Amino acid sequence: MLVTILLLALLAVAAGTDLARHKIYNATTYPGMLAGVLVHGLGSAYAAISPESAEALVRWGCVPLYSAVAGWAICGFVMVLCYVLFRKVGGGDVKLMAMIGALLGYEQGLMVMLWTFVFGACAGLMVLVWRVGPWSLTVRVLRQIKFIARIGGWGPLTDEERQQLQAPLFLAPCALLAGIMVRFELEQYLPLF
Template identity: 35%
Template sequence: MLDGMALALGAATGSFLNVAIHRLPRGESVVAPRSHCTTCQRVIPWYDNIPVLSWILLRGRCRGCGEPFSIRYPIVEALTGVMLLGLSLQFGWGIGLAFAFYFACSLLVVTWIDLDYRIIPDRVTLPGIVVALALALVSAWSAPPEVRWAPLQSWAVGTLVGGGILWLVAWGYALATGREGMGGGDIKLLAMIGAFLGWQGVLLTLLLASLIGSVIGVGVMLARGGDTRLAIPFGPFLAMGAMVSLVWGDGIIRWYLSTLL
């Protein structure tokens, strides 16, 4: 029952994420106007806007003009539903889940927009840093007094380390090659990841993103005949690394330290 609710609530959120993914890069408002067909401008009524189901029932077409709607809409909805279900199983229902889900949704939005436009909008990452601060304040307030300073410190250090590392990498890369390899969007994204996960989580994220990125990047490079320039945006890899760190980070870091010591 609770699992079904997580799926449905997640999918409904995914429906909103679709709007955000479509409108944020265009600098449009994510709340107004109501969802409409981009071809015939027909406002989509609620019964045609039920996550995943409506897309299947309408066979992926607008009821007004028959224009096909991208398969990405139901995919994002289903993915968001599965994400909330998975996170609820991991974190249980509570304030922590709300923050984890917010973080995961931000990463999902960043991934699609970066793939489409090669940009990571400040309107996702900067509010994320503020929401992570709220999480730190909530944690500091509810935690026992002896650790009251720790969540805030973790937020501040994580944000600085996350933003700082990529800034240094970008600066070094530009100095060495005379080309710009990484944008300011990546720097702010990693700052947001650090704000949520702390400096350990952000280092793990960077490590995982580099691993995933190298494997996929080498594959793409071979397929394209050895172009060494960054052929795919780094944001999606950072987002993937951050998701893994969010869910399994503590376990991975403990395992790593135990094999090291």
């Protein structure tokens, strides 16, 4: 539970600054990464000294140190790829996901990251529908489908259409929702299939 409280507190701060200033500060992410590695390192050392304490450490949210380091590296690497390929992700988003991986380990870190992308896509779609309107958006999508069918590629976009597609990306609030969902195992209540 200690790790969950620490994670949710850091994600709440990051979500607040992301919504207010469109920034995720290093003062939030670096201490979170360090805390993740330290807590899990101390937990792993204590479990090595006292093997019967392993169950208690799991209740506190500890994962093996290798899992925390792997989570930090894998989640951070995936976000660096997103940063390089898409240019819509900021450096704060990269460090935020690395922090989540360090605090949760690679398994839950990847789950939180994937749910963050799902929530971010849903939020982006809602912003797009809000800005453009459902009818206008449907007409534009059908027009693009017509271009694809006719010439095998995308049709040209006007400057106004391009501007409407430049919605801000708020990954920290989405990560907060994803962190709550994964840590409290709420995904089992989603009727996905």
